[in-house]
Amino acid sequence: MPPIRTTRNAKPPPAGFDDIEDTLLEFSNKMKDAENAPHEGKKRHEVLWPVFQISHQRSRYIYELYYEKEAISKQLYDWLLKNKYADAMLIAKWKKQVMLPPMHTDERDQFQLYVYLSSAQSSAKGGAGDTVR
Incomplete structure (x- = not known):
């Protein structure tokens, strides 16, 4: 108790x-x-x-x-x-200070595309979640 x-x-x-x-x-x-x-x-x-x-x-x-x-x-x-x-x-x-600086719409779209592609490449190389133990 x-x-x-x-x-x-x-x-x-x-x-x-x-x-x-x-x-x-x-x-x-x-x-x-x-x-x-x-x-x-x-x-x-x-x-x-x-x-x-x-x-x-x-x-x-x-x-x-x-x-x-x-x-x-x-x-x-x-x-x-x-x-x-x-x-x-x-x-x-x-x-936490994770706010992005103000960007134009084109820059934001390019940044989001860059983040998406970099995460897709890391998962294709065997990033987090792809390993079997």
């Missing part, structure tokens, strides 16, 4: 949490207000939009503190992710 986690055996926050605690409390209060807001006359999915927006803002705040401003430590960042102050999958998406 797994051990039961309680607040008594939770680790205290690392150094630097006091600096951002006020902002995180503001986000928490906004979240409570959004969850308790009246939803009469709204569609079912529209009720959740403010909740997603606040969650997104809180995650973006922590992302910018760690990656752009470098204002918090790695230990504090990991602690915040572990304690669900930010969405780790959303931050992972922001870390």
Whole structure:
């Protein structure tokens, strides 16, 4: 049977949490207000939009503190992710920078053709998925 986690055996926050605690409390209060807001006359999915927006803002705040401003430590960042102050999958998406530069339609078509042909050539040479073990 797994051990039961309680607040008594939770680790205290690392150094630097006091600096951002006020902002995180503001986000928490906004979240409570959004969850308790009246939803009469709204569609079912529209009720959740403010909740997603606040969650997104809180995650973006922590992302910018760690990656752009470098204002918090790695230990504090990991602690915040572990304690669900930010969405780790959303931050992972922001870390990826795979967007293509803007291209004309002709250049984009040529690029896609190049990618298609290079993948077709690698599979013809025995690329991934063609080997039998």
